[in-house]
Amino acid sequence: MRGFPFFLTCLLVAAGVFLAARWTENGYVFFAGYVVLQYIVLAIAWNILGGYTGYVNFGIAGFFAIGAYTTVAVEKLVPLPLPVVMLAGGAVSGLLGLGMGYLTLRLRGVFFSIATLAMAVVAQTFMVNWDFVGGSAGAFTIRPMTTPYFGMDYIRYLFLLMLGLVVLAVVVARAIERSRLGDGFAAIRDDELAAEASGVPTLRLKLIATAMSGAFMGMAGAPLPFYVTYLDPPSAFSLAYAVNTIAMPLIGGTASWMGPLIGAVLLASLQQLVTVTISSAVNLLIVGLMLVGFIIIAPRGIIGWFGIGAGKRRRGRGR
Amino acid sequence: MSGALLDVAGLGKRFGGFVALEAIDLAVAAGERVGLIGPNGSGKSTLVNCISGTLRNETGQVRFAGKVMDGMAAHRRTRLGLARSFQLPRPFHSLTVTENLLIPIEYVVHQRGEGRVDLIARCAELLEMVGLAGRGDDLPAGLTQVEMRKLELARAMAAEPRLLIADEAMAGLSHQEVDDILTLLVRLNDQGVTIIMIEHIMRAVMQFSQRLVVLVAGRKIADGVPEEVIRNPEVERAYLGE
Structure with a gap:
């Protein structure tokens, strides 16, 4: 499928999801669905760096929270429409990704991962000490009851925005996979030295990946203050975001955008279900169990069962 | 030498206290076929790097x-x-053989702005050249060591270089395969590609090289016509001992 028909298909599917959620006439579906959608964006964003170029980022909570705190700061300065604020959050986190990439991409493997984790800790310390956005006491954001658009319920509005972001993330991730950029990412993941010898500007490509990945995480975090209405550093920078987000592509498969999508839908939905039916503390246990289980039964993720990912197999793709 | 395609002057490289290369001078003219030999650890690969x-x-x-x-x-x-x-x-192991060749074509040949090439046809042509025709959709893991060497060479050739440095492209190959690769390299050279060949197989080096350069312990000890260079007492001593 070419780019535009694929985009239209995504929009149709998204519209279907929204209508189905409305049809249940249960407000909680939107509330829980928002979290699932947010994790789809996070998982796809993580996969741009982690799955395509092979650099494992543990600092997800940092990018995510910086996006959320951008919203808090913007709200205090000049209240703007939420989609604009999301773009701002994406820009700030994207820049953070670029900076982090520039400082840490000399490191490989586990050393890079530790550096990203350290970045999240530094960002959290910074926020704890920045009183303008609430500091350690946290910040309240007032969530309006309805939006100016069609008088829509605000949670539905957040759900819709996140749904739009999911479509954007899927379309971008798929476009990367089919482009020269995606080929370069794959070359870096497989062998950086050989990639460089084959003319791939590895540093520049890695910076593009960290910036794009960070930007999507920031955009996913930007609506958070309106969703939770109270944001404090320990919850915004919670390690659970990182653990969940990394588990999702690993469960679904890292070779294609479908992997993180499937993994996020599966894991996040299950978590939401368990939170309601059993207890919220079982969440992380589920992540652990599913990770262990899937690494045994599906080392290439769920999409690996269907042969997606072993060689990109794009015969006849004349360009 | 000002007309040289590659001109290395006084090159030195250390790893900590170990002197890997010291004051290497090497000039290679366009169109030349140069063989680079030396015992293990003499600095050949470091020079290439x-x-x-x-x-x-x-x-x-x-x-x-x-x-x-x-x-x-x-x-x-x-x-x-x-x-x-x-x-x-060092193949890209998650990409098929054809996709391995696509990387240098997309990132080198297209970047030069000499117009787009038909990717699939070009990859098939390269695979045919190195004798990997029909293996294009395989993953590198499915190749033998010999086939992987051919892929390695094909990937370097895919970048359409002016100078190709083949670092032990023939190690482990059979007599017939060495001849195949030699024929291939000579044909490339006929098309105007300058080639530096690093090799331990003396038969191949002697047959291929117009000039032979010898490295021993990070120094260049000989450079000249192959037949004369291998009779050089210093070279004999390096290879055969005192």
Whole structure:
């Protein structure tokens, strides 16, 4: 499928999801669905760096929270429409990704991962000490009851925005996979030295990946203050975001955008279900169990069962 | 030598206290076929790494096609036409054989702005050339060591280089396969590609090289006509001992 028909298909599917959620006439579906959608964006964003170029980022909570705190700061300065604020959050986190990439991409493997984790800790310390956005006491954001658009319920509005972001993330991730950029990412993941010898500007490509990945995480975090209405550093920078987000592509498969999508839908939905039916503390246990289980039964993720990912197999793709 | 395609002058490289290369001078003219030999650990691969930008030399200068290469990233050197194959094949293991060749075509050939090539046809042509026809959809894991060496060479050739450095492209190959690769390299040379061949198989080096350069313990001890170089007492001593 070419780019535009694929985009239209995504929009149709998204519209279907929204209508189905409305049809249940249960407000909680939107509330829980928002979290699932947010994790789809996070998982796809993580996969741009982690799955395509092979650099494992543990600092997800940092990018995510910086996006959320951008919203808090913007709200205090000049209240703007939420989609604009999301773009701002994406820009700030994207820049953070670029900076982090520039400082840490000399490191490989586990050393890079530790550096990203350290970045999240530094960002959290910074926020704890920045009183303008609430500091350690946290910040309240007032969530309006309805939006100016069609008088829509605000949670539905957040759900819709996140749904739009999911479509954007899927379309971008798929476009990367089919482009020269995606080929370069794959070359870096497989062998950086050989990639460089084959003319791939590895540093520049890695910076593009960290910036794009960070930007999507920031955009996913930007609506958070309106969703939770109270944001404090320990919850915004919670390690659970990182653990969940990394588990999702690993469960679904890292070779294609479908992997993180499937993994996020599966894991996040299950978590939401368990939170309601059993207890919220079982969440992380589920992540652990599913990770262990899937690494045994599906080392290439769920999409690996269907042969997606072993060689990109794009015969006849004349360009 | 000012007319040289590759001009290495006074190149030195240390690893901590170990002097890997010391004051290497090497000029290669356009169209030449040069053999580079030396015992294990003599610095051949380090020299290749310094020329291709994988390692940075501490002293001296590398000039390629009149441009100073110092500090230039490896991928830019490849784009200028300086390609190399690795001694141990380093395929992109999650990509098919054809996709392995696509990387240098997309990132080198297309970047030169000489118009787009038909990717699939070009890959098939390269695979045919190295004798991997029909293996295009396989993953590198499915190749034998010999086939991986051929892939390594094909990937370097896919960048359409002006200078190709083949780092032990023939190790482990059978007599017939060595001849195949030799024929291939000579044909490339006929098309105007300058080639530096690093090799332990003396039969291949002697047959191929117009000039032979010998490295021993990080120094160049001989450089000249192959038949004369191998009779050089210093070279004999390095290979056969006192």
